Amino acid sequence: MEALTQLSSRTIVLPARDIDTDQIIPARFLTTTTREGLGAHLFEDWRYAPDGTPRPQFPLNRPEARGCTILVAGHNFGCGSSREHAPWALHDFGLRAVVSTQIADIFRNNALKNGLLPVIVAPDAHDWLLEHPGAQISIDVQTTTLTLPTGTAVRFALEPFARYCLLNGIDELGFLLTRQSEIAAYEARMAAA
Amino acid sequence: MGPPLTLFEKLWRAHEVVPETADTPAVLYIDLHLIHEVTSPQAFTVLRERGLRLRRPERTFATMDHSTPTRTAQIFGGAPIALDAAARQVRELERNCADMGVELLGLRDARRGIVHIIGPELGLTQPGKTVVCGDSHTSTHGALGALAFGIGTTEVGHVFATQCLLQRKPRTLAVNVRGALPKGVGAKDLILAIIGKIGVAGGTGHVIEYRGETIRALDMDGRMTVCNMAIEAGARAGMIAPDETTFNYLAGRPRAPQGEAWEAALERWRQLPSAADARFDREVDIDAAALEPMVTYGTNPGMVMPIGATIPERCDDQAFAKSLAYMGFTPGEPIREQPVNVVFIGSCTNGRLSDLRAAATVLRGRKIAAGVQMLVVPGSQQVKRDAEAEGLDRIFIEAGAEWRESGCSMCLGMNGDLVPSGHYAVSTSNRNFEGRQGVGARTLLASPLTAAASAVRGRVTDPRELL
Ligand code: SF4
Numbered sequence: 001m002e003a004l005t006q007l008s009s010r011t012i013v014l015p016a017r018d019i020d021t022d023q024i025i026p027a028r029f030l031t032t033t034t035r036e037g038l039g040a041h042l043f044e045d046w047r048y049a050p051d052g053t054p055r056p057q058f059p060l061n062r063p064e065a066r067g068c069t070i071l072v073a074g075h076n077f078g079c080g081s082s083r084e085h086a087p088w089a090l091h092d093f094g095l096r097a098v099v100s101t102q103i104a105d106i107f108r109n110n111a112l113k114n115g116l117l118p119v120i121v122a123p124d125a126h127d128w129l130l131e132h133p134g135a136q137i138s139i140d141v142q143t144t145t146l147t148l149p150t151g152t153a154v155r156f157a158l159e160p161f162a163r164y165c166l167l168n169g170i171d172e173l174g175f176l177l178t179r180q181s182e183i184a185a186y187e188a189r190m191a192a193a
Numbered sequence: 194m195g196p197p198l199t200l201f202e203k204l205w206r207a208h209e210v211v212p213e214t215a216d217t218p219a220v221l222y223i224d225l226h227l228i229h230e231v232t233s234p235q236a237f238t239v240l241r242e243r244g245l246r247l248r249r250p251e252r253t254f255a256t257m258d259h260s261t262p263t264r265t266a267q268i269f270g271g272a273p274i275a276l277d278a279a280a281r282q283v284r285e286l287e288r289n290c291a292d293m294g295v296e297l298l299g300l301r302d303a304r305r306g307i308v309h310i311i312g313p314e315l316g317l318t319q320p321g322k323t324v325v326c327g328d329s330h331t332s333t334h335g336a337l338g339a340l341a342f343g344i345g346t347t348e349v350g351h352v353f354a355t356q357c358l359l360q361r362k363p364r365t366l367a368v369n370v371r372g373a374l375p376k377g378v379g380a381k382d383l384i385l386a387i388i389g390k391i392g393v394a395g396g397t398g399h400v401i402e403y404r405g406e407t408i409r410a411l412d413m414d415g416r417m418t419v420c421n422m423a424i425e426a427g428a429r430a431g432m433i434a435p436d437e438t439t440f441n442y443l444a445g446r447p448r449a450p451q452g453e454a455w456e457a458a459l460e461r462w463r464q465l466p467s468a469a470d471a472r473f474d475r476e477v478d479i480d481a482a483a484l485e486p487m488v489t490y491g492t493n494p495g496m497v498m499p500i501g502a503t504i505p506e507r508c509d510d511q512a513f514a515k516s517l518a519y520m521g522f523t524p525g526e527p528i529r530e531q532p533v534n535v536v537f538i539g540s541c542t543n544g545r546l547s548d549l550r551a552a553a554t555v556l557r558g559r560k561i562a563a564g565v566q567m568l569v570v571p572g573s574q575q576v577k578r579d580a581e582a583e584g585l586d587r588i589f590i591e592a593g594a595e596w597r598e599s600g601c602s603m604c605l606g607m608n609g610d611l612v613p614s615g616h617y618a619v620s621t622s623n624r625n626f627e628g629r630q631g632v633g634a635r636t637l638l639a640s641p642l643t644a645a646a647s648a649v650r651g652r653v654t655d656p657r658e659l660l
Contacts, residue, residue: 016512018393018493022626027607031260031278033234033285045628050614074512076394079427079493080626081605082329083232084345102394105363105429106329110345159361161217172347173239176355179211179220183248183357186210186222 003169004115005141007096009069012059013133019073020080021107025089027081038085039092060093064134069096072129076100078107087111097139099146101126112162113172119146125154141166197468199365200434201400204340204465208323210357218359224322225339226253226352227308228295230260230286231607232327236349237289248356250294254317257283257300258307260608263570263597268300276609293353306573306599309333309541313417314575316446320435320462325352330541330623331430332423336416337443338435338465340400343424363429366399367473370407372482377657379551380415381543381621381640383407383479384422385487385497391477393495396428399475402467403433407481413442414547421542422623425494434466486655489625489638490528491516496625500643500655503527519627520635521615528637529653534616536567536594536648537630538641540604543621544572546579548641553585555645555659556592562651567594568610570602594648606631619647 029041047058054061071090077100078086087110090098097117108118119139121129128148129135138147141163147153158166165172198206205221213219233255240246247253260279266272274280283300290297298305304315309330312318320338325331327349334341344358351358368387374380388395401423403416411419416433423431433439440459443449450458485499496516498505506524507513517523522531538544538552549571561567569589571577577599580586586596603610604622606629612618614633621644625636639647642656649659 016515018495018512020493020624020626022605022624022629026628026632027259027605030231030607031276031282033282034238035235045632050632076397076427079393080329080424080624082327082343082345084235084327084347087345102397104394104427105397106343106345106424110347113345113347159218160215161359164216172359173243173351173354176220176351176357176359179357180355182210182220183222183355187356190222 001113001115001165001169001171004096004117004166006138007069007117008136008138010064010134010136011070011072011129012065012068013072013130014059015074015130017074018076018079021078021083021086022080024078024086025083030083030085035088037092038089039094042089042093059133067094069094070099070137070139071095071097072099074100076102076104078111079104082106082110084110084114087114087116091116099126099129112166117141117166119156121146121154121156197471199467199471199473200338200402200432200465201340201365204321204323205362207321208340213362218361220357221360222323222357223325223352224252225312225317225324227312227324227326227331228253228255228349229308229326229328230257230282232346233289233349234282234285235346236327236353237293239350240293240353245354247293247295247353252356253295253353255286255290255295255297256305256308256311257286259601259605261300261600262609263600263602265598268598279608303574306575307541307544307601309421310544310572310576313337313413314446314573316443316449319443319449319458320439321465325358329424330421332428333417333421333541335423335430335432336413336420337439338433338462340430340432342430364399364474366396366401366428367476368401368403368479369476370403370405370479370481372407372480373410374407374481375484377642377660378484378486379640379642380411380418382484382487383481384419385489385494385638386484387479388422388426388494389487389497390479391426393425393493394427396423396426399428400430400432401426401428402473403431408433409436412547413438414545417545418542422494425623435462486640486643486657488528488643488653489636490520490522492519492625492627494623494625494638497638498528500529500653529655531653532617533565533619533647533651533653535612535618536561536565536644537570537603537618537620537622538644539568539570539572539602540622541572542623543641544570544576546576548621549576549580549585552641552645553588555642555649555656556594557588559592559649561593561648565648565651567648568597568603569594570597571599573599603630605629606634612636619644619653
């Protein structure tokens with residue numbers, strides 16, 4: 001996994017709350033057996049009309065969305081299906097962080113394993129972000145702060161181990177594999193019980 | 194003596210390979226890993242890239258359910274799977290399991306079915322086990338007193354390679370249910386009411402334990418329905434303490450312990466229920482006696498109401514208005530008598546034998562309304578055989594419904610079974626998200642009784658009118 005230390009970008013804003021992973025990537029695109037290329041279908045049914053033409057007003061389709069790496073979304077982002085295709089699609093599109101007041105458990109776990117930072121902020125900062133789409137903000141993983149263009153810096157919670165992995169580009173599997181002797185000891189204990 | 198523990202805490206402790214610290218999550222041992230064709234391919238790829246094998250292949254068990262067709266000709270008749278990509282996914286699972294030594298219930302296996310139906314049905318799921326699957330409805334297995342939760346594909350790879358996961362300990366939420374469920378009101382109505390009460394994010398970060406006399410009185414099928422939808426309240430897992438109902442259900446199942454091992458298991462399992470004075474981080478109380486049949490009117494399972502109510506109004510709420518616009522509903526109108534185009538009975542929520550029996554009580558001797566398409570899809574091939582042995586298939590077919598092979602079917606739009614755009618579906622599945630059952634599909638979640646009654650009338654119908 002590539003390290004993620006600092007982000008600075010204008011925001012794309014999707015204010016709806018409870019955006020579920022079926023919206024992020026509809027089930028019909030889950031027949032893939034690889035991780036690549038899912039960005040093309042990110043928010044497919046919101047981004048495109050049934051005949052396949054892009055909806056120009058949808059925030060991801062607007063010219064100013066190009067190059068943005070930070071998505072601001074309504075409360076409880078990523079609920080529903082556990083499909084890791086959702087963070088894969090967001091990452092493949094170019095996004096590196098999602099900011100909300102709440103992010104669903106499985107999605108948050110999946111995002112962290114794919115270089116997509118889940119940022120949970122307090123409602124007042126969130127309200128400000130929702131009201132200012134396109135705002136230039138920065139996110140620092142080292143200090144776990146998000147800085148608004150007003151200069152206001154807000155802290156966000158990030159589980160220490162996840163932070164360590166992001167900063168150093170470490171993947172959890174590597175860490176788990178260093179625990180093999182403890183795992184073997186546990187298995188021996190259980191077999192004897 | 195430590196503090197009195199909850200069911201969850203007992204399971205958590207028993208599976209800590211390395212306890213969590215401020216800096217690192219716990220290393221948690223996984224007893225049973227279930228996989229299916231959709232969320233496993235990329236995990237197998239990672240194993241190969243790293244030159245790894247499965248640490249404990251005998252603890253992983255595979256089936257195919259999501260992208261598989263439900264038409265008999267496509268499973269047994271040699272007709273090809275309609276969707277190319279789906280066929281490729283099925284072949285890839287076959288190849289991966291063969292290569293890596295994982296037991297697979299293939300397309301034509303008599304034991305195949307939806308992953309969350311067959312785990313308990315085969316006796317693989319047992320009290321006290323940790324169970325994971327790359328699928329959010331893994332919470333279903335908690336009905337047997339297991340700690341069961343959904344994971345992502347990267348974590349599927351972790352379990353393959355190490356039989357462990359890195360996990361932070363969740364908090365606990367007790368949902369206490371009292372009172373007898375009224376006639377015509379079942380486990381599905383109960384869980385929809387619970388989600389309506391705590392909200393779709395109400396369980397985030399928590400493991401729910403469902404408790405109380407109403408839960409004790411549910412059969413295993415009903416308990417699985419209730420645990421299945423824990424994730425729709427945002428919870429990490431749902432659990433119910435094992436009791437005689439659980440033990441009677443498991444006794445004699447092919448993968449359950451037998452003989453002396455069974456007696457020893459019973460002794461262990463009886464120690465699992467939460468101590469009487471165990472503390473939960475949060476508690477919620479529900480009065481089951483006051484419930485009515487429930488039905489959703491919006492685009493998440495928390496947008497739910499009693500069938501006799503009118504669609505609520507929420508001013509200043511754009512998301513709510515957008516959701517109603519998608520559904521084609523206006524605030525203040527009743528949900529009853531809304532015309533219905535499609536009825537789906539099935540899924541890991543309501544695809545078990547007692548669900549089919551419930552639907553059949555309404556359909557027996559009746560016909561579904563003209564213009565309604567009704568699919569009845571058993572949750573597993575075993576459920577299908579059991580239903581046929583009781584003649585339920587005849588009741589469905591004579592009523593005008595289609596009787597299919599097992600699978601996820603219309604629960605999600607990836608196997609060819611779809612609700613046409615703009616059509617209304619009363620569905621016994623678990624998600625009414627936009628487009629979940631097909632692009633533009635409008636889903637109303639309800640119980641098997643309500644779904645069957647709505648099929649007969651061609652309109653959203655309170656099943657108590659037909660019982
Ligand atoms: S029936 Fe639906 S919810 Fe259950 S496993 Fe299949 S797709 Fe998922």
